[in-house]
Amino acid sequence: MTYTSWYECVRGCGRRYSIYEIVYRCEDCGGLLDVEHDLDALRDRSPGEWKALFDRRTHTHEWPYGSGVWGKKEWVCPQVAPENVVSMYEGHSNLFWAERLGAEIGLPDLWIKLCGNSHTGSFKDLGMTVLISVVKQMIADGQPIRAVAAASTGDTSAALAAYAAAAGIPAVVLLPRGKVSLEQLIQPIANGATVLSLDTDFDGCMAIVQRLAENPEIYLANSMNSLRMEGQKTVGIEIVEQFGWEPPDWIIIPSGNLGNISALGKGLLMMKALGLIERLPRLVAAQTEHANPLYRSYLTGFKTFEPVRAKKTLASAIQIGNPVSYERAVKVLRAFNGIVEQVGEAELADASARADRTGLYACPHTGVALGALFKLLARGEVKPHERVVVISTAHGLKFSRFKVDYHRGELEGIAARYANPPLELPADYDAVLAAVAKLSSPAV
Numbered sequence: 302m303t304y305t306s307w308y309e310c311v312r313g314c315g316r317r318y319s320i321y322e323i324v325y326r327c328e329d330c331g332g333l334l335d336v337e338h339d340l341d342a343l344r345d346r347s348p349g350e351w352k353a354l355f356d357r358r359t360h361t362h363e364w365p366y367g368s369g370v371w372g373k374k375e376w377v378c379p380q381v382a383p384e385n386v387v388s389m390y391e392g393h394s395n396l397f398w399a400e401r402l403g404a405e406i407g408l409p410d411l412w413i414k415l416c417g418n419s420h421t422g423s424f425k426d427l428g429m430t431v432l433i434s435v436v437k438q439m440i441a442d443g444q445p446i447r448a449v450a451a452a453s454t455g456d457t458s459a460a461l462a463a464y465a466a467a468a469g470i471p472a473v474v475l476l477p478r479g480k481v482s483l484e485q486l487i488q489p490i491a492n493g494a495t496v497l498s499l500d501t502d503f504d505g506c507m508a509i510v511q512r513l514a515e516n517p518e519i520y521l522a523n524s525m526n527s528l529r530m531e532g533q534k535t536v537g538i539e540i541v542e543q544f545g546w547e548p549p550d551w552i553i554i555p556s557g558n559l560g561n562i563s564a565l566g567k568g569l570l571m572m573k574a575l576g577l578i579e580r581l582p583r584l585v586a587a588q589t590e591h592a593n594p595l596y597r598s599y600l601t602g603f604k605t606f607e608p609v610r611a612k613k614t615l616a617s618a619i620q621i622g623n624p625v626s627y628e629r630a631v632k633v634l635r636a637f638n639g640i641v642e643q644v645g646e647a648e649l650a651d652a653s654a655r656a657d658r659t660g661l662y663a664c665p666h667t668g669v670a671l672g673a674l675f676k677l678l679a680r681g682e683v684k685p686h687e688r689v690v691v692i693s694t695a696h697g698l699k700f701s702r703f704k705v706d707y708h709r710g711e712l713e714g715i716a717a718r719y720a721n722p723p724l725e726l727p728a729d730y731d732a733v734l735a736a737v738a739k740l741s742s743p744a745v
């Protein structure tokens with residue numbers, strides 16, 4: 302059986318394109334394009350056969366199927382030739398049972414999907430492997446692509462630069478100056494990308510890169526390009542797989558440009574369509590108060606949508622006021638009886654630090670998702686007996702400044718309830734002994 306996929310207009314006008322065409326919006330109606338798959342062809346395997354195949358590949362190193370993304374190649378990007386796949390064996394990240402944090406908040410079945418444990422330290426690797434592989438295939442087929450380019454809040458550019466470098470394809474990244482962490486800034490520099498630091502915000506960078514990509518030799522790698530969503534959608538499939546093919550009750554994800562809440566829904570809907578699951582979890586998109594256009598729209602029942610000017614937030618990867626995938630996200634939230642919640646700066650910072658006290662090392666975006674969970678649990682929306690997965694989207698090590706400033710009590714307007722500053726002592730045994738005598742239990 303040959304499996305296939307194509308781009309199709311999300312507005313339902315029916316227009317289709319090959320995934321090898323350089324097109325980011327429907328030429329008839331301006332709608333975004335989603336990748337669609339030939340589901341009838343995929344029905345040649347029973348749900349049990351798909352599960353067995355995916356499980357088996359999880360434990361192999363047969364190129365490229367050992368990757369969490371490419372282990373599901375038929376569902377992700379069937380056309381690309383294995384020799385053009387650019388993979389760093391992304392996916393298969395730990396689903397961490399947050400036993401102590403769950404016990405503290407009265408939610409014993411709490412799990413954190415540690416997507417930051419990946420090559421470039423964020424879940425953006427899942428999608429970038431697909432996009433760069435398709436570009437490598439297009440170049441192999443003779444298309445004149447000179448570079449791949451993206452605007453980024455820091456993690457997309459890191460993933461783009463690494464995968465492009467591995468493939469030997471030039472990369473151009475546009476970053477909002479002063480709005481990405483030092484770690485995120487140095488990643489694409491180290492990987493040899495052309496790094497353009499612009500005096501604007503993400504939305505400003507996005508407007509410029511879209512114009513750059515009007516030249517077909519510059520291939521656009523932002524999530525407007527739905528190839529990335531095909532890789533990102535495997536996170537939901539993988540969570541269900543890790544629970545022995547049982548969906549949890551809730552999945553909570555921090556959301557900015559809204560490609561990922563959309564992709565999460567897409568993967569789960571595909572599982573349902575192909576009979577691998579019977580019921581869907583409920584989804585929560587978590588935003589920061591400083592960049593909350595989806596939350597505001599949710600309050601109107603998605604009747605209206607107004608882009609906002611995103612304010613500075615510690616959760617810098619989701620500081621986005623005009624999300625590209627708004628239409629996709631609304632469809633998904635409706636299909637999953639979804640909720641949008643928002644949290645403030647102190648809430649996200651304290652939530653990260655509190656999680657860290659129980660053995661995690663949460664990035665600020667994970668703090669947004671955790672903060673939203675704390676609110677939903679307090680409101681009784683999430684019930685204590687339910688199984689909840691929080692998607693941790695990046696590694697805390699990419700946000701050292703955030704952690705340092707928090708523990709120094711130097712985050713403006715934040716009381717830092719869980720700060721744990723080091724004690725500076727003379728090199729004196731009695732002083733050390735006195736400090737150790739005051740040892741408090743880490744359980745706050």
Ligand SMILES: *Cc1c(COP(=O)(O)O)cnc(C)c1O
Pocket residue numbers: 423425456457524555556557558559560561562618619664666694695
């Ligand atoms: C990209 C990103 C998100 C949000 O994904 P969107 O598709 O922009 O909504 C959340 N957290 C981190 C760390 C990210 O890099």
Ligand SMILES: [Zn+2]
Pocket residue numbers: 310311312313314315316327328329330331332
């Ligand atoms: Zn259309």
